[in-house]
Amino acid sequence: MVQPIEKFPSSLDELGRFDRVADDAAIEEELGSLLGRAPLFSDFTRDDVQHLSGFMGVYRAEANETIIHEGDGGDFMLLIVRGEVDILKRSVQREQQLMATVGAGTTIGEMSMIDGEPRFASCRTTQATTFGVLTRDNMALIILERPQLAAKILVKLITMLSARLRQTSAKLMRYMEGVLS
Amino acid sequence: MVQPIEKFPSSLDELGRFDRVADDAAIEEELGSLLGRAPLFSDFTRDDVQHLSGFMGVYRAEANETIIHEGDGGDFMLLIVRGEVDILKRSVQREQQLMATVGAGTTIGEMSMIDGEPRFASCRTTQATTFGVLTRDNMALIILERPQLAAKILVKLITMLSARLRQTSAKLMRYMEGVLS
Numbered sequence: 001m002v003q004p005i006e007k008f009p010s011s012l013d014e015l016g017r018f019d020r021v022a023d024d025a026a027i028e029e030e031l032g033s034l035l036g037r038a039p040l041f042s043d044f045t046r047d048d049v050q051h052l053s054g055f056m057g058v059y060r061a062e063a064n065e066t067i068i069h070e071g072d073g074g075d076f077m078l079l080i081v082r083g084e085v086d087i088l089k090r091s092v093q094r095e096q097q098l099m100a101t102v103g104a105g106t107t108i109g110e111m112s113m114i115d116g117e118p119r120f121a122s123c124r125t126t127q128a129t130t131f132g133v134l135t136r137d138n139m140a141l142i143i144l145e146r147p148q149l150a151a152k153i154l155v156k157l158i159t160m161l162s163a164r165l166r167q168t169s170a171k172l173m174r175y176m177e178g179v180l181s
Numbered sequence: 182m183v184q185p186i187e188k189f190p191s192s193l194d195e196l197g198r199f200d201r202v203a204d205d206a207a208i209e210e211e212l213g214s215l216l217g218r219a220p221l222f223s224d225f226t227r228d229d230v231q232h233l234s235g236f237m238g239v240y241r242a243e244a245n246e247t248i249i250h251e252g253d254g255g256d257f258m259l260l261i262v263r264g265e266v267d268i269l270k271r272s273v274q275r276e277q278q279l280m281a282t283v284g285a286g287t288t289i290g291e292m293s294m295i296d297g298e299p300r301f302a303s304c305r306t307t308q309a310t311t312f313g314v315l316t317r318d319n320m321a322l323i324i325l326e327r328p329q330l331a332a333k334i335l336v337k338l339i340t341m342l343s344a345r346l347r348q349t350s351a352k353l354m355r356y357m358e359g360v361l362s
Contacts, residue, residue: 089350091358111343114336120347143336147328154335155295155324161342162292166301168349169270175356177272 007057007138014072015133018065021058028053030081031132038105040079040156051149055138060130067131068109068123075136077113080106083129089121101126110157113139188238188319195253196314199246202239209234211262212313219286221260221337232327233334236319241311248312249290249304256317258294261287264310270302282307291338294320 007027008020021027032049034041041049058081061067068074070090084103088096099121102108112119113136143150188208189201202208213230215222222230239262242248249255251271265284269277280302283289289304294317324331 089354092355093358097354110339111346114339115343117343117347120350143329143332147332148324150332151324151328151335154332154339158291158295158335158338158342161339161346162296162298165292165342165346165349166298168346168353169301172349172353172356173270173278174273175353177274 007055007133014069014074015057015059015067015076018059018061018067021060021130024053027056027058027132030058030130031056031079034079034081034105038079038107039160040105040107040153042156043152048149048152051146052134052142052153055134055142057133058130059133060128061125063125063127063129065129066122066124067129068119068121070119070122072119073116074109074112074119075116076133077110078108078123079132079134080104080108081130081132083131084126085123085129086126087121087123096122107157107160110161114157188236188314195250195255196238196240196248196257199240199242199248202241202311205234208237208239208313211239211311212237212260215260215262215286219260219288220341221286221288221334223337224333229330229333232330233315233323236315236323238314239311240314241309242306244306244308244310246310247303247305248310249300249302251300251303253300254297255290255293255300256297257314258291259289259304260313260315261285261289262311262313264312265307266304266310267307268302268304277303288338288341291342295338 021030028050031053032046035044035046035049067078080103082104084101085108086098087100087102089099091097108123109119111117113134142153202211209231212234213227216225216227216230248259261284263285265282266289267279268281268283268289270280272278290300292298293300294315323334
């Protein structure tokens with residue numbers, strides 16, 4: 001069964017070195033600042049954010065910190081509240097390549113949060129960055145306790161993944177056709 | 182608000198020309214045959230399939246029928262029960278390219294079902310094929326009436342999309358690096 005909520009689980013050693021926003025009202029305020037800006041929250045009410053805040057931790061990292069390491073296990077996703085993050089992936093030659101730079105309102109790591117596969121890319125802050133953390137256990141708890149909220153989150157994750165898959169597939173197709181190289 | 186269930190909605194003109202399996206017990210049996218075989222059903226119980234059957238229609242198509250047209254609107258997903266389907270996408274030069282061939286247990290069209298964007302590719306049967314249909318309206322109804330079942334479906338869709346996004350991104354990366362061409 002799903003364990004009780006630990007918004008800042010001790011098992012998340014990789015996040016232990018970052019500053020925590022420990023005050024519940026402050027967490028809600030940080031997440032609430034994304035209403036109307038984060039794709040994840042596009043159908044959310046303030047109530048939804050308040051409920052979700054009860055299941056999410058918020059952390060702060062300095063610039064140039066790696067908050068997700070490619071290849072690691074990882075059972076949480078991040079929601080960037082403030083700041084900016086580079087998404088980096090190792091090439092076949094093992095060099096880190098910049099895939100994208102993302103800012104406030106973007107979610108990262110949702111694939112591993114759901115499917116438990118190793119992290120597909122690394123994420124490194126380019127400036128001081130605040131981010132929310134939702135673990136797989138707490139997602140399971142939201143499904144049990146607030147299923148309508150869970151469905152909103154899951155539908156939104158599917159929408160975002162679909163958009164990325166459409167873009168990536170279209171780009172791959174252009175490479176395969178030799179239009180890009 | 183969400184409308185009452187219409188498992189074979191008249192709005193689905195594109196499906197109107199296919200044979201319907203109109204008997205509820207037969208629909209349940211068709212879908213139940215996928216237990217243990219369809220990734221979508223990997224955590225499903227027989228009860229789950231029974232409940233889901235109440236929200237899904239089942240159709241049969243002959244060989245060489247296009248059941249989804251690239252670029253069309255479309256608010257339903259398909260679950261192949263029996264048979265085989267080619268996934269085809271038009272290239273920049275407007276030629277149809279075979280992207281994949283998929284069989285029983287595979288879901289197709291889930292991106293448009295959730296996000297409402299046009300169909301990314303066409304799907305054409307290579308042989309007589311039986312498929313289940315889940316519309317966006319009925320998905321919304323499952324979320325309202327059977328939220329735990331809805332969460333199971335949505336989590337599974339995320340898992341499948343994540344796997345496809347990982348594969349597609351990895352392949353794109355190899356093209357971008359010039360390892361493939």
